[in-house]
Amino acid sequence: MTKARTLYDKIWDDHLVDMQDDGTGLLYIDRHLVHEVTSPQAFEGLRMTGRTVRQPSKTLAVVDHNVPTTDRSLPNPDPQSVTQIEALAENTREFGIEYYDAYDKRQGVVHIVGPEQGFTLPGMTIVCGDSHTSTHGAFGALAHGIGTSEVEHVLATQTLIQKKAKNMLVQVDGVLPEGVTAKDIILAIIGEIGTAGGTGYVIEYAGEAIRSLSMEGRMTICNMSIEGGARAGLIAPDDTTFEYIEGRPKAPKGEAWDMAVEYWKSLHTDEGAHFDKVITLNAADLPPIVTWGSSPEDVISVTGTVPNPDDIPEENTRKSKWRALEYMDLKPGTKMVDIPVDRVFIGSCTNGRIEDFRAAAEVIGDRKVHDGVSAMVVPGSGLVKAQAEAEGLDKIFKDAGFEWREPGCSMCLAMNADKLKPGERCASTSNRNFEGRQGFKGRTHLVSPAMAAAAAIAGHFVDIREWPKA
Numbered sequence: 001m002t003k004a005r006t007l008y009d010k011i012w013d014d015h016l017v018d019m020q021d022d023g024t025g026l027l028y029i030d031r032h033l034v035h036e037v038t039s040p041q042a043f044e045g046l047r048m049t050g051r052t053v054r055q056p057s058k059t060l061a062v063v064d065h066n067v068p069t070t071d072r073s074l075p076n077p078d079p080q081s082v083t084q085i086e087a088l089a090e091n092t093r094e095f096g097i098e099y100y101d102a103y104d105k106r107q108g109v110v111h112i113v114g115p116e117q118g119f120t121l122p123g124m125t126i127v128c129g130d131s132h133t134s135t136h137g138a139f140g141a142l143a144h145g146i147g148t149s150e151v152e153h154v155l156a157t158q159t160l161i162q163k164k165a166k167n168m169l170v171q172v173d174g175v176l177p178e179g180v181t182a183k184d185i186i187l188a189i190i191g192e193i194g195t196a197g198g199t200g201y202v203i204e205y206a207g208e209a210i211r212s213l214s215m216e217g218r219m220t221i222c223n224m225s226i227e228g229g230a231r232a233g234l235i236a237p238d239d240t241t242f243e244y245i246e247g248r249p250k251a252p253k254g255e256a257w258d259m260a261v262e263y264w265k266s267l268h269t270d271e272g273a274h275f276d277k278v279i280t281l282n283a284a285d286l287p288p289i290v291t292w293g294s295s296p297e298d299v300i301s302v303t304g305t306v307p308n309p310d311d312i313p314e315e316n317t318r319k320s321k322w323r324a325l326e327y328m329d330l331k332p333g334t335k336m337v338d339i340p341v342d343r344v345f346i347g348s349c350t351n352g353r354i355e356d357f358r359a360a361a362e363v364i365g366d367r368k369v370h371d372g373v374s375a376m377v378v379p380g381s382g383l384v385k386a387q388a389e390a391e392g393l394d395k396i397f398k399d400a401g402f403e404w405r406e407p408g409c410s411m412c413l414a415m416n417a418d419k420l421k422p423g424e425r426c427a428s429t430s431n432r433n434f435e436g437r438q439g440f441k442g443r444t445h446l447v448s449p450a451m452a453a454a455a456a457i458a459g460h461f462v463d464i465r466e467w468p469k470a
């Protein structure tokens with residue numbers, strides 16, 4: 001009898017080209033995504049050694065991190081960004097790689113673009129010089145971030161040197177309550193395991209609550225696997241996955257489609273397969289979550305209060321959480337719903353997809369952004385933007401007083417002009433809240449799109465479960 005294998009084991013086995021005695025493997029890479037920040041030195045490395053890109057058709061490049069999100073018919077005000085964008089255009093031209101520039105309708109955050117184009121498919125190995133490549137695991141693909149020297153290695157060889165990780169299962173049973181979303185599930189998981197909890201593991205997410213999620217929600221979950229310490233997250237593909245992929249520009253067609261689906265159906269963990277670590281959660285118990293500190297593990301229910309670090313027995317953790325509170329300018333015992341916000345950011349590869357914008361727009365209805373709050377919506381891609389506009393969501397946002405921007409990473413990491421000012425407090429749908437992430441001395445609270453939209457209207461955090469329907 002063959003050994004029962006996890007989904008991760010299966011994808012690993014299917015891509016293993018070579019295995020050394022010390023456990024170092026060589027994996028074949030099916031898809032390589034490239035953006036402007038982590039690729040320049042990799043291309044330079046190829047150039048210096050006279051090598052070419054081994055399989056240009058398996059590589060797709062897009063500009064996202066530092067593009068301006070304002071009117072792109074105007075000159076880009078940031079010279080460094082201009083240089084980086086020009087380098088990507090030049091590199092992709094020279095090495096024969098498909099490239100979506102800032103004027104291409106398909107341009108957007110790399111992790112939103114890959115799935116949209118059907119470039120991301122189940123069972124594949126997918127890499128990108130970007131930690132949130134874990135997003136693509138939502139399709140049952142083994143997807144993770146790599147460093148710039150590895151980007152060069154993959155460009156040159158279409159393979160990656162890799163040691164096998166351990167298997168972790170995160171089982172989320174039950175049904176999500178109204179107002180609680182995929183974002184709250186993943187924040188709760190990170191709160192439970194901590195930011196180092198997934199270190200050395202590939203996480204497979206399973207259970208009724210995961211199965212019930214749309215592809216958008218599954219991407220939100222897998223996206224933040226990296227914040228839980230894991231390099232990759234996986235969700236077994238099913239009909240929801242196949243429906244999302246069918247008809248996408250780069251998805252297989254006709255007979256190839258049928259064959260692909262047949263193979264994809266085998267991509268699930270076998271009964272009795274071994275997991276090195278198992279975590280279980282019940283979705284029915286989850287509240288809407290807000291982070292209070294400067295780590296994604298600093299989570300609390302919106303109905304809760306800012307925790308008191310003095311309750312933490314371990315000294316270093318206690319000190320670091322006190323420091324986080326100081327940075328965030330918060331006092332223990334403050335009710336989360338009493339915390340006012342200055343800025344709201346709805347976007348990023350975590351929550352910049354159409355479903356996220358529908359949820360936010362529904363919360364807004366015909367209400368207005370609170371006086372003194374500055375709020376923006378940044379579509380994850382040009383296609384998300386077009387879809388939202390076709391549905392009239394942009395109008396809801398603009399009428400309410402939100403800025404409606406061009407696609408890109410934007411204030412998720414503040415590599416362009418979209419930044420918090422020192423001391424500003426932001427309700428953000430992104431994935432990272434460390435010091436300075438959204439701008440020097442900026443303060444970030446991670447939340448779901450519905451919670452961010454409600455905070456924009458109310459001027460402070462609110463329990464979305466009690467939000468009156470528009």
Ligand SMILES: CC(C)[C@H](C(=O)O)[C@@H](O)C(=O)O
Pocket residue numbers: 037038065129130131132145413
């Ligand atoms: C710029 C890039 C390397 C980085 C990452 O790897 O994640 C960015 O996307 C981020 O979210 O911090």
Ligand code: SF4
Pocket residue numbers: 064065109110111130132348349350408409412413430431
């Ligand atoms: S949207 Fe944010 S997390 Fe995603 S790739 Fe861009 S900077 Fe990284």
